[in-house]
Every structure is written in C-alpha cells, then in structure tokens.
Amino acid sequence: MSAPLLDISGLSAISTRENARVLRDVDLVVAEGEVHGLVGESGAGKSTIAKAVLDMLPRTIRVTGGRIVFRGRDLASLDRASLRALVAREIALIPQDPMTGLNPTRRIEAQLTDGMRLVAGMSRGEARERALALLEEVRIADPARTLAAYPHELSGGMRQRVLIAAAFALEPKLVVADEPTTALDVTVQKQILRLIRGMQERHGTGVIFVTHDLGVVAKICDRVTLLYQGKVVEAGTAREMIETPRHAYTRALLAASPRYDRPEHGCDPVPGSVVAGLEAEIARHDEGRAP
Amino acid sequence: MSLAAVLRRLATAAVTLFGVAVVVFVLLRVAPGDPIAMMIGPGASEADIAALRARYGLDQGLVTQFFIWLQGLIAGDLGTSISLRSDVLGLLGQRLPATLELAGAALVVALLVGGTIAILGTLARRSPGEAVVDGANGLLLAVPDFIWALAFVLVFAVFIPVFPLTGRMDPTIDMDFATRFFLLESLVRAEFAVFGNIVSHMTMPVLALALPLAAIVARVLKGALIEAMGQDYVLLARLKGKSELRLVLQEALRNALPATLALTGVQFTFLVGGTVIIERIFAYPGIGNMAIDAVINRDLPLIQGIVLAFGAMFIAINLAVDLAVAALNPRLRHG
Numbered sequence: 085m086s087a088p089l090l091d092i093s094g095l096s097a098i099s100t101r102e103n104a105r106v107l108r109d110v111d112l113v114v115a116e117g118e119v120h121g122l123v124g125e126s127g128a129g130k131s132t133i134a135k136a137v138l139d140m141l142p143r144t145i146r147v148t149g150g151r152i153v154f155r156g157r158d159l160a161s162l163d164r165a166s167l168r169a170l171v172a173r174e175i176a177l178i179p180q181d182p183m184t185g186l187n188p189t190r191r192i193e194a195q196l197t198d199g200m201r202l203v204a205g206m207s208r209g210e211a212r213e214r215a216l217a218l219l220e221e222v223r224i225a226d227p228a229r230t231l232a233a234y235p236h237e238l239s240g241g242m243r244q245r246v247l248i249a250a251a252f253a254l255e256p257k258l259v260v261a262d263e264p265t266t267a268l269d270v271t272v273q274k275q276i277l278r279l280i281r282g283m284q285e286r287h288g289t290g291v292i293f294v295t296h297d298l299g300v301v302a303k304i305c306d307r308v309t310l311l312y313q314g315k316v317v318e319a320g321t322a323r324e325m326i327e328t329p330r331h332a333y334t335r336a337l338l339a340a341s342p343r344y345d346r347p348e349h350g351c352d353p354v355p356g357s358v359v360a361g362l363e364a365e366i367a368r369h370d371e372g373r374a375p
Numbered sequence: 376m377s378l379a380a381v382l383r384r385l386a387t388a389a390v391t392l393f394g395v396a397v398v399v400f401v402l403l404r405v406a407p408g409d410p411i412a413m414m415i416g417p418g419a420s421e422a423d424i425a426a427l428r429a430r431y432g433l434d435q436g437l438v439t440q441f442f443i444w445l446q447g448l449i450a451g452d453l454g455t456s457i458s459l460r461s462d463v464l465g466l467l468g469q470r471l472p473a474t475l476e477l478a479g480a481a482l483v484v485a486l487l488v489g490g491t492i493a494i495l496g497t498l499a500r501r502s503p504g505e506a507v508v509d510g511a512n513g514l515l516l517a518v519p520d521f522i523w524a525l526a527f528v529l530v531f532a533v534f535i536p537v538f539p540l541t542g543r544m545d546p547t548i549d550m551d552f553a554t555r556f557f558l559l560e561s562l563v564r565a566e567f568a569v570f571g572n573i574v575s576h577m578t579m580p581v582l583a584l585a586l587p588l589a590a591i592v593a594r595v596l597k598g599a600l601i602e603a604m605g606q607d608y609v610l611l612a613r614l615k616g617k618s619e620l621r622l623v624l625q626e627a628l629r630n631a632l633p634a635t636l637a638l639t640g641v642q643f644t645f646l647v648g649g650t651v652i653i654e655r656i657f658a659y660p661g662i663g664n665m666a667i668d669a670v671i672n673r674d675l676p677l678i679q680g681i682v683l684a685f686g687a688m689f690i691a692i693n694l695a696v697d698l699a700v701a702a703l704n705p706r707l708r709h710g
Contacts, residue, residue: 138614143501172616179607187608189629189705195608199615234705250611 087156089258089290090114090137095150097132097141097314106132106145108315108369114258114307119284119291121305121322123298129314130294134260137292138177139167155257172203176251178261178280182243182268186235193231196250204254218249221286222279241272245279252283258290265300277304298341302326310334312362315369332358384697388690395686396448396679400441403675410457410673431457444679453683454676458668463680467662471684472555473543474654474661478647478688480558480577481584485646486639488585489592496593497600497623515590520649524583524656531579541658544573580657588639588646595638599631606630633700640696644689 092112099106107129114120122130135141137152139159152159155174159167179185187195196218197211206214212231219227222245235243244264251259261280265273281304284291293305301308305322310333318331329335336354411427428434432443447454453463492515496508518526532540539545543557550569554560558577561570600623603609609626617625651663658664662681669677701707 140610140614168616171614175614177611177614179611181607184607185611187606187612187626187630189703190626195612198612198617203616236706247611 088113089116089118089155090292091151091153092133092137093151093153095133095136095152096148097129097136097145098148099145101144105370106314107136107147107150108313108366110150110311110314110316112309112316112319114290114292116257116290117284117288118306119281119293119304121301121308122292122294122311123296123301123308124311125296127313128311130296130311131262132314133311134177134262134292134294137258138175138260139171172199173254174257176254176256176259178244178247178251178259178264180263180266182240182247185247186243188235190234191231192233192235192238192246196231196246196253199250199253214253215249218253219246221252221283222246222249224249240268241276244268244272244276248276248279248283252287252289255287256289258292259284260292260294262294263296266295266297273300274303280304298326298337310337313366315366317362333362381694381698384694388694391690392683392686396445396683397441399679399682400444401437403678404437404440408673410675413672414457431455444676448683453680456669456674456677458672458674459677463676466665466677467680467684469555470660470662470665473557473659474647474650474663475688476556476558477577477580477654477659477661478584478643478650480581481588481646482639482643482692484581484585485588485592489589490596492589492593493596493600494620494623494628496597497604497627498619500601500604512590512593515586516594518587520583520587520646521652521656523586524579524653527579527583528656538578539576542576543660544569544576548572576659580653580659583653583656584646584649587649588642591642592635592639596631596635599634600627603627603630629703633703636696636699636703640693643692647685647688647692 090113092110095107095110095112096105097107098104110129110133112120112122112133122133124130132141132145135145136147137154137159141147154170157170159170162170186192193212193215196215197206197208200206200211200214201208215231216227219230224230224242224245230238230242230246238246248264259280264280265276268276277300280291280293283289293300295301301322307320308322308325309319310317310325310331312333318325318329318334320330325334326338329338333354336352336358339352340354410431411424411433414427415423425434432440435443444454451464453467455461456463456466459466492508492512496505496512499505499508527538528540531538548569550561550566552560558570558573561567561573604622604627606627609622612622612626613619650661651666653659654661654664655667662684666678666681668674669681
C-alpha cells in the first residue's frame with residue numbers, strides 16, 4: 085500500500101483558556117480517495133483535528149505533541165507561507181453553515197473564481213468556464229444565473245452546493261467536510277451527502293467527514309474514527325463499527341441514534357455506566373502526565 | 376432605495392424643516408436681546424425706534440410675524456438681514472457654498488483617514504501594533520476640533536509658516552468664477568494654481584474638522600471589520616490563500632461599511648456644528664462665521680435663514696447616507 089494521504093500520529097493539544105486537554109494521543113490515517121468519518125459528541129475534539137489539518141486552530145488551542153503528515157510532508161516543518169500555499173492548493177473545507185460560508189456582498193462568480201485566479205492563475209474567462217462546469221457538476225439548474233446571483237438569492241441547499249463546488253474547484257487532494265449537513269433540513273441532507281460522495285469518487289479526493297451522526301456515517305464513510313473527550317475510542321471500517329462494535333461506548337451510541345426504519349425501537353440515552361467507564365479510561369490515560 | 380422611498384423621505388424632510396423653523400422662530404423671539412437696540416445709537420428718539428420696529432415688522436404679534444415670515448419662505452424669500460441690510464437668501468447663496476466645500480472636504484478626509492486607521496488596526500489586531508493604532512486614535516478622539524485648529528495655527532502658520540492663516544484664497548487671485556463653489560470650479564476648469572491656493576487655505580480648517588470625525592469612523596469601522604474578519608466566508612477565503620489585506624478590502628470592508636456610514640451621518644452633524652467656530656478661527660467666509668455675527672447683532676431673519684440652511688444640510692447628508700447604505704447592501708438593492 086502506498087503512503088497514506090494524511091497520517092496523524094500521537095496528536096495532543098490543550099486549550100489554554102480552560103487549561104484542559106482537548107486531544108489525547110490521536111492517531112488517524114486517511115487513505116487517498118477514502119471518506120473518513122470523524123465522529124463524536126460536541127467537545128470530543130473532532131473539529132479540533134479538522135482545524136489542525138487546515139492550520140486554522142484558534143490561539144487558545146496549543147498542540148503539545150504528535151505529527152500531522154500530509155502526502156509525506158510534516159506540516160510542522162513548513163514555514164507559514166508554504167503551509168498556507170499548500171493548504172490553498174491541496175486541502176479544502178466545506179463549512180458547517182452554508183448561510184455564513186458565502187459573503188453576502190459578493191456575487192457567486194467572484195467567490196467561486198477567487199481561488200482559481202489567485203492560486204491556479206487562471207484568466208477571468210477560464211475561471212468562469214470552470215465555475216460553470218463545477219456548478220453543473222453539483223447539479224445547479226441554471227449555472228449562468230447562479231454565477232450572477234448574490235447568496236441571499238439562493239436557498240440553503242443551493243448555497244451548500246456552491247460551497248461544495250468551491251471546495252472541489254482546484255482539485256484538492258483532501259476535503260474537510262465539517263458537519264456539512266447539520267444546518268440543512270432532512271430531505272436536502274440526503275441529496276448533499278450523495279453529492280459529496282459522488283464528487284469525491286469522481287475526483288478521487290480523500291475526505292474527512294466530521295459528524296456527530298452515526299446514521300450519516302453509515303451512508304457515506306469508508307472508515308470511521310470515534311472520539312470521546314479527545315481520545316480515540318474505536319477506529320475501523322464503517323461497516324465493522326456499525327455491525328460489530330467493539331467498544332461499549334460505540335454500542336451505546338448506536339443504540340442512541342434514532343432508527344427511522346424501526347420507529348418502535350425509540351432511542352436510548354448513553355447509559356451512565358458506559359460514561360463512567362470512559363471517564364476511567366481517560367483518567368488512566370492522563371495519569372502521570374502534567375495537564 | 377426606490378424613488379417612492381426617496382420622495383417619502385423628502386416629504387418627511389419638509390416637515391422636519393418646518394419644525395426647525397417654528398422652534399427657531401419662537402426661541403429667538405422669547406430670548407432676550409433687541410435687534411433694533413443693536414442697530415441704532417444711544418441718542419435715538421422713541422419715535423425713531425418705533426418707526427424702525429414697524430419697518431421690520433417687529434411691532435406685530437408673534438403669530439402674525441411668523442405667518443409673514445412663513446409666507447415669504449414659501450415664496451422663496453427669507454427676509455432681509457437687519458445688520459447687513461441685504462437679502463438673506465442672497466447672503467446664503469454667497470456664503471453657503473464655502474461652508475459646503477469645507478464640510479464636504481472634511482467629510483472626505485475623515486472617511487479616508489478613519490478608513491486607513493481602521494484597516495491598519497484590523498491588520499495589526501492582537502499584535503503590539505494594535506495598541507499603537509488604538510492609542511493614536513484615542514488621541515484624535517479626545518482632542519476637540521478647535522484645539523486642533525489652534526495647534527495647527529501654532530505649528531503650521533506661526534512656527535513653520537506653510538499654510539496661509541485666514542480666508543478662502545489669496546485676495547490677489549483674479550479669476551472670474553461662475554459659481555461660488557470655488558474649490559470645485561477651479562478644479563473642473565483646470566485652474567490648478569487657483570485650486571492649489573484654495574486647498575492650502577482649506578488644509579488647516581479641514582483637518583481640524585476632520586480629525587475628531589476620523590477617529591469615530593476609525594473606531595466604529597475597526598470594530599465592524601474585526602467582526603467581519605471572524606466570519607466563515609473570510610475564513611474560507613483565507614484558506615484559498617488570500618492575503619490579510621485582500622481579505623480586509625475584498626471580503627470584510629463592504630460588510631463593515633453600512634453600519635459605519637450610518638453612524639457617520641449622525642456624527643457629521645457635529646462636524647457641521649463645528650464649522651461655526653472653525654470658520655471663525657480661520658476667518659473663513661462661510662455661513663458658520665456669518666452665524667456668529669448674526670447672533671451678536673440679534674439679526675433675527677439672518678439667524679433663521681442660517682439655521683434653516685444647517686437643517687437642510689443635515690437632512691441632505693442623512694438621505695445621502697441612507698442611499699449609500701442601500702447601494703452597498705445587495706439585499707436592500709434588490710428587495
């Protein structure tokens with residue numbers, strides 16, 4: 085097997101504001117062309133990992149150990165300018181909220197072609213052609229009209245399609261999707277998931293899919309890493325994890341997610357004993373380490 | 376903003392101006408001070424005084440006086456100045472353009488200076504440079520316009536005399552102006568020597584008026600810019616490799632401007648009020664300078680005319696701000 089697209093090993097980080105660990109020895113490997121689910125409750129550290137990969141951690145988070153190796157290069161070894169250039173060219177983000185991801189005062193064309201002109205050096209005409217093709221690919225009905233529109237003239241689903249088009253505009257090697265369907269209503273969610281999967285397969289792009297929804301994981305992910313309080317609880321293929329979960333927390337989470345196919349089952353909250361077990365594991369991990 | 380909305384605003388403006396007229400008229404006549412006493416010498420007879428009173432209509436009742444004045448106003452006649460013995464509308468026509476050019480130039484300078492400070496402060500945020508920018512801005516904010524004026528006089532007219540101290544331009548300048556907008560006209564007619572002379576005369580008063588407003592613009596705009604810089608769309612643009620300066624200018628500025636402009640409209644009224652004292656200091660021939668003489672002489676018709684002119688300026692600037700805000704916001708433009 086060739087070198088992985090992204091290889092995170094032993095990544096630890098603390099929040100300087102709360103003086104608390106936010107990541108504890110996280111290992112994460114994303115292969116080329118795979119969709120890797122990053123799952124956990126809020127505060128589990130999934131967004132922190134995504135931000136670390138994009139070099140956009142807030143100042144209050146400090147990495148205390150570990151390495152992030154992207155296509156054989158240790159990100160920590162790059163200077164600021166090269167890192168920004170690398171991210172601009174090879175890593176893209178699909179944000180959580182399509183309503184705030186687009187600038188309300190700029191037309192879609194300007195926002196979609198910025199990166200193509202700045203990073204790939206395309207002319208205005210080339211960038212426009214590429215933008216039209218991308219909008220067609222994300223199945224927007226009238227690409228030309230959409231390019232001339234302002235964000236407020238588009239629906240939430242349309243905006244998310246535009247943001248997906250923008251993410252794939254420069255053929256990045258890795259796309260970080262940060263809960264891209266959370267802010268959308270359920271019918272649109274399905275279409276967007278299918279769209280991201282389709283784009284990723286056609287372009288051979290690796291995807292880190294951040295979510296708290298195991299139902300979404302089952303639909304889109306190849307492999308999954310499950311986090312609790314910044315620690316990896318379980319990692320494996322999506323199928324394994326859903327069909328034969330090894331960890332009690334994984335089983336509890338699966339039981340807690342709603343099953344639309346079996347509504348009589350209802351949802352069970354994660355039992356207290358499971359949470360207590362996790363807390364004990366975290367405590368054992370932290371033992372002997374200065375906070 | 377639609378044409379109908381503009382017309383509605385203009386109708387409201389007329390009502391506002393009428394209110395201004397009533398308040399000024401009543402206040403001036405309730406306040407102590409007699410214009411006739413200021414006009415004639417101490418030895419005048421009772422009969423002479425009575426005759427003058429009758430001539431200016433001051434022997435009539437307050438309500439009658441108001442309606443006479445209002446009638447004239449609607450017909451475009453603001454009455455006759457008692458101290459200058461000249462048509463008030465004519466006097467305003469002569470002096471108002473000078474004040475409009477002064478206040479307009481000060482507004483432009485305030486927006487440019489304030490905008491630059493705000494952008495520098497935004498780029499330097501969370502670095503030691505931010506404290507420097509904020510400190511400088513605090514100084515601009517704390518010092519009032521007339522102190523700036525005196526400081527400029529001391530430095531640029533007395534110690535290092537680079538700018539002329541008084542007036543609108545050198546009296547030796549011989550140019551046949553078609554309008555009273557000397558600054559604009561000399562520029563449009565490409566009379567650059569005259570234009571330069573006017574600019575050098577205006578530099579100190581314009582800066583004195585502009586700096587306090589610039590500080591307010593800078594403070595509000597910087598806050599709005601920093602807020603906009605934290606938005607998701609700026610973050611995404613940064614990931615695409617845009618430089619911080621480009622992020623500020625292309626992504627954040629247009630989102631930050633409307634709130635700043637709206638406040639600038641309000642603050643501009645203070646700047647216009649400031650022209651009174653600043654024009655006096657620099658002997659600048661605008662309506663502010665004329666207002667002080669009019670008040671000293673209890674020249675009721677002239678004071679009324681000047682106050683109405685100031686009122687019209689406030690309304691015009693606020694309408695202009697609303698139009699600018701609407702033009703900057705695509706949601707309002709299409710909605």
